[in-house]
Each structure stands twice: as structure tokens, then as C-alpha cells.
Amino acid sequence: MIFKFATKELFSDEGVFIKKLHCPYRIKWQKLNNFKDTAHRACNICDKTIYNSINMNDQQIVDLVAREPKACLKISLHQSNVKTVGIYERA
Numbered sequence: 342m343i344f345k346f347a348t349k350e351l352f353s354d355e356g357v358f359i360k361k362l363h364c365p366y367r368i369k370w371q372k373l374n375n376f377k378d379t380a381h382r383a384c385n386i387c388d389k390t391i392y393n394s395i396n397m398n399d400q401q402i403v404d405l406v407a408r409e410p411k412a413c414l415k416i417s418l419h420q421s422n423v424k425t426v427g428i429y430e431r432a
Contacts, residue, residue, distance in 0.1 A: 342399055344416050347427035351416065353399040354424075360406050362414060370415055382415075389413050395420050 342359070343352040351359045366386050373382035373391055380393040391413045394402060405412050418425050 342394070342402060342416075342423045344418075344423050344425050345427050346418070346425055351402070351414070353403065355399075359399075359402055360410075360412075360414070362416065364413065384413070391415055395422070398422065 342354065343356065344350070345352070349362045351362060353359060366384065368384060368386065370382065370391075373384060375382055376390075380396065382391045382393070383389070384391055389411075392405060393415045395415075395417065397405075402414070416423060
């Protein structure tokens, strides 16, 4: 996956747009509720599942967004499955 930090856009490794990430609440990962036996968490404010993408490949993310277009994703700048670009660009 490729994450464009400046625009918060997520692309496949082939450059196909997947989703623009946006959370108006900006809650820290540690403050979200844990799900039993899963890497994902739940938001206390909007009741949505926040999917941890650390162990997901491009196809799993594409499939998830196809099923749930408004799915929330956690992307870390240091994930081995994500190439981050535009960290130092200014809008």
C-alpha cells in the first residue's frame, strides 16, 4: 500500500486509489475500545470499527472498502506493508 501523508489518500502498490482517510474525532489508538481476540478496535464516539491495517495486504483492504466504503482504517507511518510518501510536503 502507498499512503500519501499530505492528502491522507491510500493507494494500492500499483497506484490504484483505495480511499481517502479522515476522522473528525482524531482519537488516539490507545483510547479506543479493544475487541476480544482481534487487532481491530471500536470508536466510543461513532461506534464504528477501526480496522488495524498492519497485517492486511492490498487485496484485503480493497475488499474491505468495497464491502464498507466508510470503513475506518488505522495506518501507521512505520508499517512494513505501507510505503509513506509526502511526509515533509506542505499543503
